[in-house]
Amino acid sequence: MEKRRWLVFVVFTWMFVFSAGRELKIKHKDHGPIYNHTLATILVRYASTVYLSDLTELFTWTCSRCDGLIKDFEMIELVVDIQHCLQAFVGVAQDPNAIIIAFRGTQEHSIQNWVEDLFWKQLDLDYPGMPDAMVHHGFFNAYHNTTIRPGILNAIARAKEFYGDIRIIVTGHSMGGAMASFCALDLRVNQKERNVQVMTFGQPRIGNAAFASYFSELVPNTIRVTNEHDMVPHLPPYYTYFPQKTYHHFPREVWLYNVGVESLVYEVEKICDDSGEDPTCSRSVSGNSISDHLVYFGVELMAKTWRRCRIVMGPGVVEYSRTDLGGNFVLSRDLATPVLKLNALSEAGAKPL
Numbered sequence: 001m002e003k004r005r006w007l008v009f010v011v012f013t014w015m016f017v018f019s020a021g022r023e024l025k026i027k028h029k030d031h032g033p034i035y036n037h038t039l040a041t042i043l044v045r046y047a048s049t050v051y052l053s054d055l056t057e058l059f060t061w062t063c064s065r066c067d068g069l070i071k072d073f074e075m076i077e078l079v080v081d082i083q084h085c086l087q088a089f090v091g092v093a094q095d096p097n098a099i100i101i102a103f104r105g106t107q108e109h110s111i112q113n114w115v116e117d118l119f120w121k122q123l124d125l126d127y128p129g130m131p132d133a134m135v136h137h138g139f140f141n142a143y144h145n146t147t148i149r150p151g152i153l154n155a156i157a158r159a160k161e162f163y164g165d166i167r168i169i170v171t172g173h174s175m176g177g178a179m180a181s182f183c184a185l186d187l188r189v190n191q192k193e194r195n196v197q198v199m200t201f202g203q204p205r206i207g208n209a210a211f212a213s214y215f216s217e218l219v220p221n222t223i224r225v226t227n228e229h230d231m232v233p234h235l236p237p238y239y240t241y242f243p244q245k246t247y248h249h250f251p252r253e254v255w256l257y258n259v260g261v262e263s264l265v266y267e268v269e270k271i272c273d274d275s276g277e278d279p280t281c282s283r284s285v286s287g288n289s290i291s292d293h294l295v296y297f298g299v300e301l302m303a304k305t306w307r308r309c310r311i312v313m314g315p316g317v318v319e320y321s322r323t324d325l326g327g328n329f330v331l332s333r334d335l336a337t338p339v340l341k342l343n344a345l346s347e348a349g350a351k352p353l
C-alpha cells in the first residue's frame with residue numbers, strides 16, 4: 001500500500017515536470033551573482049554541521065564535521081526550537097570574512113514522508129508587503145513564527161556590535177534552504193541589511209513567480225545549488241500550464257551533474273540562466289532521487305539518526321543556555337568574555353579581541 005502511494009507520487013511528479021507549455025518569465029536585472037566553487041564547498045560544510053544533535057560538540061565547534069576547511073569559525077549563538085523541531089546557528093568566519101547563518105533541514109522520522117508531503121503544499125499565504133507574492137505558510141512560519149527569528153536577529157546584532165558591519169551569508173539544506181531564503185529576505189527588507197548573500201543546497205520551491213521576482217531584485221546575490229536527480233528542488237511542482245498559479249524558483253540555480261562512465265566520471269557545475277526555472281538544468285532530468293538529496297559535494301547532509309528532535313547537551317555548555325516556557329532555548333556566547341579560541345577578523349571594521 002505504502003509502495004503504491006509512493007509510485008503514484010513519482011508518476012505524478014514526472015507528468016508535471018515533463019508537461020510542456022508556456023513558460024512564465026520573471027522580471028530581473030541582469031547582474032547575477034558570480035558562482036564561487038570554493039565558497040560552495042565551504043558553505044556546504046556549515047549546512048551539514050547544523051544537523052548535529054550533540055549541541056556541546058556543535059557549540060564548542062569540536063565536532064568531526066567541524067574541522068578541516070572551516071576551522072576559523074566562532075559560534076555566537078545556537079538556536080533550538082524544540083516545539084517545532086528546528087535548529088540554526090549564527091557565527092563569524094575568517095574565510096569567507098562574514099557572519100554565517102546556517103539552518104537545519106527537516107528532522108522527521110522519514111525523509112521520504114517529508115518529501116512526499118512537499119508535493120501537496122499549497123501557495124496559501126500572501127507574503128507581507130509584496131503584492132501578488134504568495135508562499136507556503138509552513139515554510140514561512142518555520143522562520144517567521146518560531147523562536148528561530150528572534151534568536152538570529154539578536155545574534156546578528158551582537159556580532160555587528162563587536163565586528164562592525166561585515167557581510168552576511170545565509171545557508172541551509174533542504175527545508176533549511178527554504179528558511180535561509182526567508183531569513184535573507186527578512187534581513188534585506190525589514191532589517192535593512194545591505195550586504196546579504198545566499199547559498200542553499202537542494203531547497204524546495206517556496207513561492208510563486210511574483211515572489212521569485214521580488215526575491216531576485218532584493219537579494220540578487222543568491223545561488224541555489226541543485227544536485228543530479230535530487231527530488232526536492234522539483235517540489236512543490238512547477239505547473240507549466242498554470243504559470244500564474246504555480247510555484248516558481250528564484251534564480252540562480254547551479255546544477256551539479258556527472259558526465260562520463262566508469263572511472264572517467266567527473267562532476268560538472270552548470271551555471272543556469274536567470275529565469276529561476278532553466279529547462280536545461282535540473283528540470284531537464286526527472287527528480288526521482290532521495291539519495292542525490294542527501295550528499296552534495298561529497299558532504300553528508302542529514303542527521304546521524306532520524307529520531308525526532310533528539311538533542312544531547314553536556315553540563316559544560318548548559319551555563320550558556322537560556323530556555324523559554326516552551327522548552328526552546330538558545331546557547332549564546334558572551335563575546336566580551338570568550339570561552340573559545342577566537343580569530344579576530346582582519347578586515348576594516350572588525351575590532352580586535
Ligand SMILES: *[C@@H]1O[C@H](CO)[C@@H](O)[C@H](O)[C@H]1NC(C)=O
Nearest residue numbers: 036037038039042095096097
Ligand atoms: C571564492 O571563495 C573563497 C572562499 O571564501 C575565497 O577565498 C576566494 O577569494 C573567492 N574567489 C573569488 C574569485 O572571489
Ligand SMILES: *[C@@H]1O[C@H](CO)[C@@H](O)[C@H](O)[C@H]1NC(C)=O
Nearest residue numbers: 125137138140141144145146
Ligand atoms: C503563528 O503561529 C501561531 C501559533 O502557532 C498561529 O496561531 C498564527 O496564525 C501563526 N501566524 C501566521 C502568520 O501564520
